[in-house]
Amino acid sequence: MTTSTTTTRRPADQAPPRYPMRRGCPFDPPAELRRLREERPISRVRLWDGSTPWLVTRYEDVRAVLADRRFSSDSSRPGYPANSPGVQVTRRQTPSFIAMDDPEHARYRKMLIGDFTVRRTEALRPAIERMVDELLDAMAAGPRPADLVEAFALPLPSMVICRLLGVPYSDHDLFQRLSRRLLDTRVTAEEAERNNGELRDYLRELVAAKQADPGDDLVSRLVGRIRSGELTRDEVVGMARLLLVAGHETTANMIGLGVLTLLRHPEQAAELRETRDPAVVSAAVEELLRLLTVVHTGRRRVATEDVELAGALIRAGEGVIAAGESANRDPARFADPDRLDIHRGTNHHVAFGFGIHQCLGQPLARLELQIAYPALLRRFPDLRVAADLDDIAFRDEMVVYGVHALPVTW
Numbered sequence: 001m002t003t004s005t006t007t008t009r010r011p012a013d014q015a016p017p018r019y020p021m022r023r024g025c026p027f028d029p030p031a032e033l034r035r036l037r038e039e040r041p042i043s044r045v046r047l048w049d050g051s052t053p054w055l056v057t058r059y060e061d062v063r064a065v066l067a068d069r070r071f072s073s074d075s076s077r078p079g080y081p082a083n084s085p086g087v088q089v090t091r092r093q094t095p096s097f098i099a100m101d102d103p104e105h106a107r108y109r110k111m112l113i114g115d116f117t118v119r120r121t122e123a124l125r126p127a128i129e130r131m132v133d134e135l136l137d138a139m140a141a142g143p144r145p146a147d148l149v150e151a152f153a154l155p156l157p158s159m160v161i162c163r164l165l166g167v168p169y170s171d172h173d174l175f176q177r178l179s180r181r182l183l184d185t186r187v188t189a190e191e192a193e194r195n196n197g198e199l200r201d202y203l204r205e206l207v208a209a210k211q212a213d214p215g216d217d218l219v220s221r222l223v224g225r226i227r228s229g230e231l232t233r234d235e236v237v238g239m240a241r242l243l244l245v246a247g248h249e250t251t252a253n254m255i256g257l258g259v260l261t262l263l264r265h266p267e268q269a270a271e272l273r274e275t276r277d278p279a280v281v282s283a284a285v286e287e288l289l290r291l292l293t294v295v296h297t298g299r300r301r302v303a304t305e306d307v308e309l310a311g312a313l314i315r316a317g318e319g320v321i322a323a324g325e326s327a328n329r330d331p332a333r334f335a336d337p338d339r340l341d342i343h344r345g346t347n348h349h350v351a352f353g354f355g356i357h358q359c360l361g362q363p364l365a366r367l368e369l370q371i372a373y374p375a376l377l378r379r380f381p382d383l384r385v386a387a388d389l390d391d392i393a394f395r396d397e398m399v400v401y402g403v404h405a406l407p408v409t410w
């Protein structure tokens, strides 16, 4: 059989394919990932800088990498497979615990865990429901078609994270613009340095303002730790920066791309609109998280010692990319993985990562999505996309996938 020759071919026999690969269908990961998952579940790929880290594509192997402390998240280590020159510079300029290993990582994460428990997050429900209602009221009163991203998907998570952190929402143009540039893989190192410097200066001012006049918010609580000598001002800035950027871009894109996906599955959208069962809503959100995996260019790690994985020997100092976007479509884990099925049930996807860096904000992201999708569908039962699919700009070049804009009407 022809496939067996491909399977037995050694990685050195072929030039490694470029990663990230190009998507064919905007709703599915690149077809090349499926081929690799079937034929060569661990193989070399080539990145923007010519480096050739390992790419791991199967669900079990992705989880194994993310659970293994021998793989480091420290992007200052040689061999770390950076997303782009801009992301590389940003991580170096403003270190935060997403790019650290334990025990340093745990020290920072522990200071925040109390703010992100399911219980603490649930207390935000009434405020989030109010924000959703206000945004949908404004959208209904505005012109048709409307851009769903501008009217709803982006403002909602931005307002929520602002409230939590104590960042004035009136500054949203600034931090949304800078976050967008920081997550754009086409941005040069020089521009990234400038953008990141601007965001850092903004957050330094915010920290200074909270030092002078603390409020009941997360940044003020962290500022309290400067006073007690546990944190420096720049450490607080790094933590606030991570939360501000991670806290709005990801959820915003899950809303935008999630709504587009639901509108292409009208029966499942109708069910989500009509149900009053929180378990159905929760299962639908998990399924969209799995299917869309908006953080779509792999979790990046570097080996600190030699590790054998899936028959390959990864040497100390070599980069590894655990492709969550492929793991979440692995048929060995998810039956009929390319299909949206809001009744899929137990859904241990890796859209929030896995292991010690698993998303800290996941209870908040879940709550926002569980409120946002049904509320939007109920408020606009005739909601439909007001553009051809070919005219919708997908975020292929961004660290977080989604749509740049989504014209809708009702």
Ligand code: HEM
Residues within 6 Å of the ligand: 073, 097, 098, 099, 109, 161, 242, 243, 246, 247, 248, 250, 251, 254, 294, 295, 299, 300, 350, 351, 352, 353, 354, 356, 357, 358, 359, 360, 361, 362, 364, 365
């Ligand atoms: C649907 C929305 C979201 C998705 C898909 C998502 C995805 C992820 C993923 C994949 C990681 C793992 C990174 C790694 O392994 O290197 C992560 C980490 C993280 N996320 Fe999220 N995230 C979302 C929302 C949020 C929100 C709302 C916040 C904050 C309020 C947040 C804060 C964080 C933080 C702080 C980390 C780093 C955790 C650590 O290193 O210990 N995320 N997220």
